[in-house]
Amino acid sequence: MDDGIDRRRGAGVALWRQIQQVLEREIADGAVKPGERLPTEFELAERFQVNRHTVRRALAEMEEKGLLRVEQGRGTFVHEHVIDYAVGKRTRFASNLMKVGREAGHEFVRAEAGEADGSVAEALSLRRGAPVIVLETVGMADARRISFSTQYLPADRFPGFDIAFRETQSITQSLARYGVADYTRRWTRVVARMPTAAEADILHQPRNRPVLVTEALDVDHDGRPVNLGVTRFASDWVQLVIE
């Protein structure tokens, strides 16, 4: 079988690396497409006439580079392209996704009355313990869960905001009902960390893949804080783009 793999010992490039190169070329050429399942390790070992350990090494390297995605119990898939999520002065979930050709959606998780703890109070310029509305939603791109957000809004200024949000499914449209025609992003902080069990569960992602977490403050045209949002993005699906 001539598949371009040099099986001689000491042939310069390690076998697993050659196999990796062949598979990466097939992905680059479109022979295997994003979202497609790869053959099993057993099948690949047969194809390249090597043992499964060698195949596994090649796949592990490709997974590390983000080219493959392992779904427990389902197999190994060629990774789809990540979604570019624009972060800037005018960050909006729905229009961000529309720009990259995805359909935006929300799943409502819960809305409740709460009290501002230290960091929420500081960001929203409220006293500690002031009433806030806490909204939790899952952000969808097409049918995939890509983010999980907790939003804090001052309850005194936006009484019944949770009801408005349930009706409109949109922070922007809900704020408009209270006379906030526009808002801009004052700052965004970005960290990477491992997800909690609950976050991994909500995002339908494995616990051994990190989340990209943004904490962001939106202000109205007078500079008054209207919304503090903490969003965990599934790192397999989203990259932030700052322009």
Place this chain on the structure above:
Amino acid sequence: MDDGIDRRRGAGVALWRQIQQVLEREIADGAVKPGERLPTEFELAERFQVNRHTVRRALAEMEEKGLLRVEQGRGTFVHEHVIDYAVGKRTRFASNLMKVGREAGHEFVRAEAGEADGSVAEALSLRRGAPVIVLETVGMADARRISFSTQYLPADRFPGFDIAFRETQSITQSLARYGVADYTRRWTRVVARMPTAAEADILHQPRNRPVLVTEALDVDHDGRPVNLGVTRFASDWVQLVIE
């Protein structure tokens, strides 16, 4: 012993959660300071008169929230504050760290001649295979390694750039030698992923903590690309701040 812990079964708030609250209050109050080592699980179990499993649950929850940091074989420490790393039009490593009261440094890893692959060529507006200078450096805050960067510069425009960089230890000062008095950031992309073995090793971080990876393009005042940089930040130490 009255330590405010309610040990009755079914007492509303789980024991481990109460212990977590006590420990978090001690950190918030400054009774235990950032960088300090916590007592061992055994000592904490003694103190709270509970079993080690209960203590472990409380500590795991605090580690998950980023309040604690476990160093293998050394113990559990109160996490120091992360470094705010500003990302914007004028992102500069040294001045970024100076702003947050840290001393910036670099460790030179390697410099070599290379060829632009697909993504490097596209970002730098070069043809594929065009000569580039590849610089690898470790970024230091005080004495701690916080980042690992690979920079790509067009070799035809900046011949000998690696030598200039070795002398100046600064991209900004090196570019100035070629008449590039100033440069600005055109875009930054941010992803989170697990580190490769080599990255974890260079950053002196465990492999089970993610890295925050930025890919960024700097352009001169004519808008010509001068530098493509890929930087992996140790996520335990750095948060990006976008203003």
